[in-house]
Amino acid sequence: MKILLIVDCYLPDHRSSATLINDLGLEFARMGHLVTVLAPSEHLNQSMEIGAHAGMRVVRVKAPPTKGVSKPIRAVREMRLSSLVWRYSGRFLLQDRPDLIIFYSPTIFWGPLVKRLKSLHKCPAYLVLRDIFPKWAVDAGVLRKGIVYHVLRHYERLQYRIADVIGTNSTGDLEYFRRDFPKSNFRIEVLHNWVAPEKIPSPAVDYRLRLGLTNKVVFVYGGNIGVAQDMDNVLRLAINLAAHPDVHILVVGEGTEAARVAGYVADRDLTNVTVVPGVSRSEYLPMLSQFDVGLISLDRRLTTHNIPGKLLSYGLCAMPVLASVNPGNDLIDMLHDSGSGFASLNGDDVALMSAAVALAKNPELRVEMGGNCRKLIEERFSVRSATSTILRHFETSAPCPVALDFRVNVLVDT
Numbered sequence: 001m002k003i004l005l006i007v008d009c010y011l012p013d014h015r016s017s018a019t020l021i022n023d024l025g026l027e028f029a030r031m032g033h034l035v036t037v038l039a040p041s042e043h044l045n046q047s048m049e050i051g052a053h054a055g056m057r058v059v060r061v062k063a064p065p066t067k068g069v070s071k072p073i074r075a076v077r078e079m080r081l082s083s084l085v086w087r088y089s090g091r092f093l094l095q096d097r098p099d100l101i102i103f104y105s106p107t108i109f110w111g112p113l114v115k116r117l118k119s120l121h122k123c124p125a126y127l128v129l130r131d132i133f134p135k136w137a138v139d140a141g142v143l144r145k146g147i148v149y150h151v152l153r154h155y156e157r158l159q160y161r162i163a164d165v166i167g168t169n170s171t172g173d174l175e176y177f178r179r180d181f182p183k184s185n186f187r188i189e190v191l192h193n194w195v196a197p198e199k200i201p202s203p204a205v206d207y208r209l210r211l212g213l214t215n216k217v218v219f220v221y222g223g224n225i226g227v228a229q230d231m232d233n234v235l236r237l238a239i240n241l242a243a244h245p246d247v248h249i250l251v252v253g254e255g256t257e258a259a260r261v262a263g264y265v266a267d268r269d270l271t272n273v274t275v276v277p278g279v280s281r282s283e284y285l286p287m288l289s290q291f292d293v294g295l296i297s298l299d300r301r302l303t304t305h306n307i308p309g310k311l312l313s314y315g316l317c318a319m320p321v322l323a324s325v326n327p328g329n330d331l332i333d334m335l336h337d338s339g340s341g342f343a344s345l346n347g348d349d350v351a352l353m354s355a356a357v358a359l360a361k362n363p364e365l366r367v368e369m370g371g372n373c374r375k376l377i378e379e380r381f382s383v384r385s386a387t388s389t390i391l392r393h394f395e396t397s398a399p400c401p402v403a404l405d406f407r408v409n410v411l412v413d414t
Contacts, residue, residue: 001033001034001099001100001391001394002033002034002036002096002097002098002099002100003025003028003033003034003035003036003098003099003100003101003102004036004038004096004098004100004101004102004117005021005024005025005035005036005037005038005102005103005104006038006039006101006102006103006104006110006113006114007021007037007038007039007103007104008039008040008066008078008081008104008106008107008110009039009040010022010037010039010041010058010060011053012280014278014279014280014281014284015224016193016223016224016309016310017104017106017130018039019281019309020104020128020193020194020309021037021039021104022037022053023194023195023196023383024102024194024383024386024387025037025056026054026055026056026196026383027196027383027384027386027387028387029054029055029056031387034057035055035056035057036056036057036058036059036096036098037053037056037057037058037059038059038061038085038089038093039058039059039060039061040060040061040062040063040081040084040085041060041061041062041063042062042063042064042065044060044061044062045062046062047061047062047088048060048061048062048088048089048092050092059089059092061084061085061088061089062088063077063081063084063085064077065077066078067254071256075148075152078107078108078109079109079155081107081109081110081113082109082110082111082112082113082116083112083113085113086113086116093117093120094120097121097123098117098121098123099123099394100123100124100125100126100394101114101117101118101123101124101125101126102125102126102128102390103125103126103127103128103159103163104128104130105127105128105129105130105131105133105159106130106131106133108133108134108152108155108156108159109155110159111155111158111159111161111162112158114159114162114163115158115162118162124164124165124393124394125162125163125164126163126164126165126166126167126390126393126394127159127160127162127163127165127166127167128167128191129166129167129168129169129173130169130193130306130309131169131228131304131306132168132173132176132304132306133152133156134149134152134153134156135176135180135303135304136228136299136302136303136304136306137227137228139299139301139302139303139304140227140228140230140299140301140302141301142227160181160184160186161186163186163187164187164393165187165188165189165390165393166186166187166188166189167189167190167191167389167390168188168189168190168191169190169191169192169193169305169306169307170190170192170305170306170307170329170330170331171190171305171330172304172305172328172329172330173304173305173306174188174190176303176304187393189389191386191389191390192307192380192381192385192386193307193309193311193312193381194312194381194382194383194385194386195312195313195315195316195377195381195382195383196382196383197316197377197378197382198285198316200285200286200288200289200316200317201282201285201286202286203286203287203289203290204286205283205286205287206290207287207290207291208290208291211250211274211276212274213248213250213274213291215246216246216247216248217246217247217248217292217293217359217360218248218249218250218291218292218293219247219248219249219250219291219292219293219294219295219322219356219359219360220249220250220251220252220288220291220292220293220294220295220314220319221234221249221250221251221252221253221294221295221296221297221310222251222252222253222284222288222294222310222313222314223252223253223308223309223310223313224253224254224255225251225253225254225255225256225257225258225261226255226256226257227256227257227299228298228299228302228306229255229257229297229298229299230297230298230299230300230346231251231257231260231261231297233297233299233324233346233352234249234251234261234295234297235261235264235265235270235273236349237249237324237349237352237353237356238270238272238273239268239270240349240353241272241353241356241357242270242272244357244360245272246360247272247356247360248272248273248274249272249273249274249295250273250274250276250291251273251274251275251276252276252277252278252279252284252287253277253278254277254278258275258277261275262275284313285313285316285317288313288314288317288319289317289318291319292319292320292359292360292366293319293320293321293322293341293356293359293360293366294310294311294313294314294317294319294320294321294322294341295321295322295323296308296310296311296321296322296323296324296325296331296343297323297324297325297346298324298325298326298329298346299326299346300325300326300327300345300346300347301326302326303326303328305326305328305329305330306329307329307330307331307334308331311331311377311381312377312381314373315340315373315374315376315377315378315381316374316377317370317374318370318371318373318374319366319370319373320340320341320342320359320365320366320369320370320372320373321335321340321341321342321343321369321373322341322342322343322352322355322356322359323335323341323342323343323344324343324344324345324346324348324352325343325344325345325346326345326346327345329343331343332344332345334376338372338373338375338376339368339369339372340369340372340373340376341359341369341373342355342358342359
C-alpha cells in the first residue's frame, strides 16, 4: 500500500506527535508499505521540499511557526494549514495517489485537506485522535463557549466526518462520542499511543553532574508544559517535598506554561525544582535513564481521558510512574493493575505526597515498578500493535469489527 501520513510537525522537532508518526511510518515501511510523511515546517527557504528518512519519503511545506506565538495567532495559522499545504504541494498531491491517508490530531484543522484528497483519490482515511479539542480547553477554563468555540467545533466535527475510522487514546473517550454525537455513525476504536521498543543508548552526558543532582532522588516531568497538564499540581508537590532535601523535581520541556513555571520557581526560590528546555529524542531517553521516577499531571477538570505519551518514554527507560490525573482516567487502573507506579486524583495532594515519599525512600520498589512499566509498554503500547489495528480496516483479510449498542460505532476486537 501507498500510505500518506499527515502531521503538524515532524523530526527533528521533538514534540510527541513527530516521534509517534515517525515510529508508525518506520513500522509501515518495515512491513513493505510505501510511506510518505507530509508536514509543515517553519525552517524551509523554499515552498516545498521532498526528502527521505529511513526508507520513507518526507514532504515538507513552508509554514509560519505555531509554537511560541499567542493563542489567537496560533489558531489563525493552524486554520490555514490545509489551504497552505495544498497551495504549495497540491501538484505533488494530485499526482501521487495514496491507498490510505492517516492524519494526526492535534491539530484539528486537517479536515479540509483530507476531504479534498479523499474526493480526488477515492481512498480511505484514518484519524489518529490524541486530544479531544476544544472540549479539554473548555474543561480547563482556557476557552468559553462563544463564537471561537463554535468555529473550533465545526473543524472538530469535520475531521470526524471525513475519517473512515477514528482511533482515540483511551476507553474513557468513547463515552464522549456516545454522549456528544449520539446520532452520528462515526466508527470509533481505542488506539493507544505506541512506541518502538528499543535499547536506550548509554548517555554521553552525566546529567546528574551537569544539573547538580548528584545523590538526589529525581522525579522527572518531561513533555508539554501547558494548561491541560496543570503544572501548579507539580509545583504544589515540590513545595510539599521541601522537607525532603534528598528529593528533586526536574521539568524538561516547552509549552505555553513554561515561562510562567520557570518564573514561579525563581520567584518562590524553589531550590528543589529545575526547569530546562526540551531536547531531542536521541538525547531525551538517555537523559531520562539517569533519573528515578516519571511524573504525569493532568488538570482535574478535564472530562476527556488522555493517556499522555510521556508514559511511553518513562516505560522505555524502566522508570516507575507517579501520576496525578482527572477522575475516570484509564491511567489510574492501568498503573495500579500493572504495578507500574502510583496514580491519584489531581487535588488529592496528600495521596500524591504519600506516594512520592514511598517511591523516594524505597529504591527496591522503584526498580520493581520500573521493570513492570517497561513490560506494560512492550505488551500494550507497541508500534506493531498500532499498525495492525489501523490496517485491519483496509486490508481484504482484515477481521470484521463488532459495533456496540449506540449509534457511534465503537470498534472492538473480535
